Amino acid sequence: MSEAEHRSGFACFVGRPNAGKSTLTNALVGSKIAITSSKPQTTRHAIRGIVHRDDAQLIIVDTPGLHRPRTLLGQRLNDLVRATWSEVDVVGFCVPADEKIGPGDRFIASELTKIARRTPVIGIVTKTDLVSKEQVAKQLLELQDVMDFADLVPVSAVESYQVDVLADLLVERLPEGPELYPDGDLTDEPEQTLVAELIREAALEGVRDELPHSIAVTIEEMYPREGRDDLVDVYAIVYVERPSQRGIVLGHRGSRLKEVGAKARKQIEALLGSKVYLNLHVKVAKDWQRDPKQLRKLGF
Numbered sequence: 548m549s550e551a552e553h554r555s556g557f558a559c560f561v562g563r564p565n566a567g568k569s570t571l572t573n574a575l576v577g578s579k580i581a582i583t584s585s586k587p588q589t590t591r592h593a594i595r596g597i598v599h600r601d602d603a604q605l606i607i608v609d610t611p612g613l614h615r616p617r618t619l620l621g622q623r624l625n626d627l628v629r630a631t632w633s634e635v636d637v638v639g640f641c642v643p644a645d646e647k648i649g650p651g652d653r654f655i656a657s658e659l660t661k662i663a664r665r666t667p668v669i670g671i672v673t674k675t676d677l678v679s680k681e682q683v684a685k686q687l688l689e690l691q692d693v694m695d696f697a698d699l700v701p702v703s704a705v706e707s708y709q710v711d712v713l714a715d716l717l718v719e720r721l722p723e724g725p726e727l728y729p730d731g732d733l734t735d736e737p738e739q740t741l742v743a744e745l746i747r748e749a750a751l752e753g754v755r756d757e758l759p760h761s762i763a764v765t766i767e768e769m770y771p772r773e774g775r776d777d778l779v780d781v782y783a784i785v786y787v788e789r790p791s792q793r794g795i796v797l798g799h800r801g802s803r804l805k806e807v808g809a810k811a812r813k814q815i816e817a818l819l820g821s822k823v824y825l826n827l828h829v830k831v832a833k834d835w836q837r838d839p840k841q842l843r844k845l846g847f
């Protein structure tokens with residue numbers, strides 16, 4: 548293949564919270580670079596995943612779900628999503644097969660229509676494994692009516708159904724160009740960010756209502772243990788917004804936090820390829836989602 552035929556560029560996935568964007572990103576990259584959960588608004592910043600192919604390098608920007616903002620954090624996340632649209636070569640609009648297309652989707656479509664003249668939008672029906680073939684077909688037809696798509700495709704990230712087809716469709720829309728990232732890089736996320744996210748993912752599991760939104764994680768320190776090349780010490784803080792939430796995250800005599808720590812540690816060890824000592828502290832940062840100063844401190 549001649550050099551000139553190599554393509555490279557950016558794609559991003561847009562959709563309501565919980566539509567399956569991060570799971571699809573991980574499936575395309577072939578590795579877990581973005582955390583996922585059944586709680587809405589799991590993704591809080593734009594995460595780049597890199598797909599290496601012989602004929603192309605596709606960089607996928609996984610963004611937070613677009614929703615009606617209720618807090619300053621929510622507004623910041625929406626702004627981030629829109630800023631991302633203007634930077635990519637192609638957009639994938641994700642709609643789950645098992646949920647009715649609703650006002651939230653139509654709102655996103657109306658926003659996307661504004662950019663569709665410049666940037667092709669591919670309609671993606673996600674989670675096809677959850678419904679019948681007929682329902683997938685019906686959802687595709689309904690999605691088609693929502694806006695003008697450059698292409699439409701059903702996928703299941705969980706069953707790897709049509710993930711390659713989607714990759715082809717996205718790559719087709721990229722300009723010719725050289726590799727933008729070194730071979731083997733799967734993301735440009737700093738290691739500390741990935742570690743903080745894995746802790747947040749573990750902490751999200753099993754909590755309900757407003758609590759998932761209230762959890763933030765920062766890494767205070769992370770370094771190899773002195774005199775050891777097989778052990779990394781990680782000191783992290785799990786932030787919540789109210790004292791009552793602290794109790795929930797800790798659990799009876801700290802039992803819940805212990806479980807969260809054990810679960811996160813396993814994932815971090817896999818990521819870093821070494822043993823990990825994980826120290827978790829839970830702190831209250833009062834109403835941080837609405838406080839500009841605290842948001843800055845937490846990296847938003």
Ligand SMILES: Nc1nc2c(ncn2[C@@H]2O[C@H](COP(=O)(O)OP(=O)(O)OP(=O)(O)O)[C@@H](O)[C@H]2O)c(=O)[nH]1
Pocket residue numbers: 562563564565566567568569570571582583584585586587588589590591610611612613673674675676677702703704705706
């Ligand atoms: N059965 C099935 N479940 C899926 C599939 N893709 C995602 N899910 C589930 O749907 C939920 C949401 O997935 P995410 O990938 O976190 O969704 P998201 O769109 O990134 O959500 P936000 O980051 O909150 O906007 C998780 O529980 C996933 O396991 C799929 O192909 N099949």
Ligand SMILES: [Mg+2]
Pocket residue numbers: 568569570581582583589590609610611612
């Ligand atoms: Mg996500």
